[in-house]
Amino acid sequence: MSTAEVGDEDFRQILAQTRQFVRTAVVPREQEILTTDRVPDELREQAKSMGLFGYAIPQEWGGLGLDLTQDVELAMELGYTSLALRSMFGTNNGIAGQVLVGYGTDEQKSTWLERIASGEVVASFALTEPGAGSNPSGLRTKAVRDGDGSSSGWIINGQKRFITNAPNANLFVTFARSRPADDKGAGIAVFLVPADTPGVEVGAKDKKMGQEGAWTADVNFTDVRVPDAALVGGSEDIGYRAAMTSLARGRVHIAALAVGAAQRALDESVTYAATATQGGTAIGDFQLVQAMLADQQTGVMAGRALVRETARQWVTGEDRRIAPSAAKLFCTEMAGKVADLAVQIHGGSGYMREVPVERIYRDVRLLRLYEGTSEIQRLIIGGGLVKGAKAR
Structure with missing residues (x-):
């Protein structure tokens, strides 16, 4: 059963507006984003006015109320440009915001969700640690009860690493171990920690391979x-489930983002092949270049179909574990291959800064790492299949 609050016609308008915003406002400023390592303020404000900071937040809390089948269509458009744009509001709609939507108390929702949806509040998902990345069970940050x-309340101690939007965040959705794992659960709780809470310290901005501006x-x-009141859901046993559910949903979104980036790399490759010449002949007339374009096109089409089917299965409840991992695994690996072929088709110019495929090549590399590495996805898929067979 669909959870969409937006009808087909309204969604078509939202999608068309987003596509126009990406292609006419953001794409021309990609080099500026890369050079300055920031998304221009006017683009941020435009994204806010379009409702993009809350597109996946229910309408009752001021969001657009898109379900995952609509979310992935939007993500494929957002992936077409610098991934820093989507990163600005990705945590609000995704892994941070969805924890509150799915597991927050009424008080927590009324306190935070409207401000998250409007972009007044930037929410960060504080899960990853130096010794615990794709597998939250290795968490070392601790939360200890205090007073009566x-x-x-609770006292939290620990360190989080690679936290998206941390330098701008107003709220950290923070995962901490409240007890050792036992037969009741993983012992992981999740807390809403305002960024200005005493004892919260955000480190220096990371210097990364790509995704400048994110x-x-x-x-x-x-x-x-x-x-x-900061304990999400009012229960310390909700945290691990909240993390797993939010990450699984987020994996479908990342898969769609990868398809969008791969489509852009393909489009750049086709344009270059049709116009660049070698010995007076367009390089696209050479069969080996056509073979590379064919591999790119096939990967993009397969990825788009897989993302759409996975989103459908999520919304119906048919598969919320294996399919999201399969989609993320295939689409992010596919985007890496398509970007690599794009550089190859461009030849030496594809290795130069200020050429879009060079940026895309670096940007998409991260997609295979965050929200669960490709290796973790393989374990989830393979382990899930064996577990299902044993249960029969």
């Missing part, structure tokens, strides 16, 4: 005290 009665940083929690 009306003054009771900021990440370490976040340190030193004796950070939060009230009981």
Whole structure:
């Protein structure tokens, strides 16, 4: 059953507006984003006015209320340009915002969701640690109960790494171990920690291989005290489930983003092949170049079909575990291959800065790492298939 709050016609308009925004406002400024390592303020404000900071937040909280089948169509458009654009509002709609949508108390939703949807608040997903990345069970950040009665709360200590939007964040959706894992659960709780809480320290902005303008940083929690009301869902057993569900949904979104980036690399390759000449002949007339274009096109088409089918299965509840991992694995690996072929088709010019395929080549490399590496996806898929067979 669909959870969409937006009808087909309204969604077509949203998609068309997003496509126009990406192609006419953002694409011409990609080099500026790369050079300055920031998304221009006017693009941020335009994204806010379009509702992009809350497109996946339900309408009752001020969002557009898109379901995942609509989300992936939007993501394929957003992937067409610098991935820093989508990163600005990706955590609000995705892994951070969805924890609140799916697991927050009524009070927590009313306190935060409208401001997240409007872009007034930037929410970050503080899960990854130096010793715990794709597998949250290795978490070392600790939350210890403090006080009792009306003054009771929690004290959080730990370090998070590579946290997207941390330098701009107003709220950290923070995962911490509240007890050792036992037969009741993983012992991981999730807390809403405002960025201005004493003891929260955001490190220097990371210097990355690509995705300029998408900021990440370490976040340190030193004796950070939060009230009981900060515990998402009011239960310390909700955290691990919230993390797994949010990550699985996010993997479908990342797969769609990869398809969008691959489509852009393909388009750049076709244009270059049709116009660049070698010995007076367009290089696109050479059969080996055509073979590379054919491999790119086939990968993009397969990825788009897989993303759409996976999103459909998510919305119906048919598969929310194996399919998201399969989509992320295939599409992010595919985008890497398509980007590599794009550089090859461009020859020496494809290795030069200011040429779009050079940026795309670096940007898409990260897609195989975050929200679960390709290796983790293989374990989820393979392990899930074996587990299912044993259960029969």
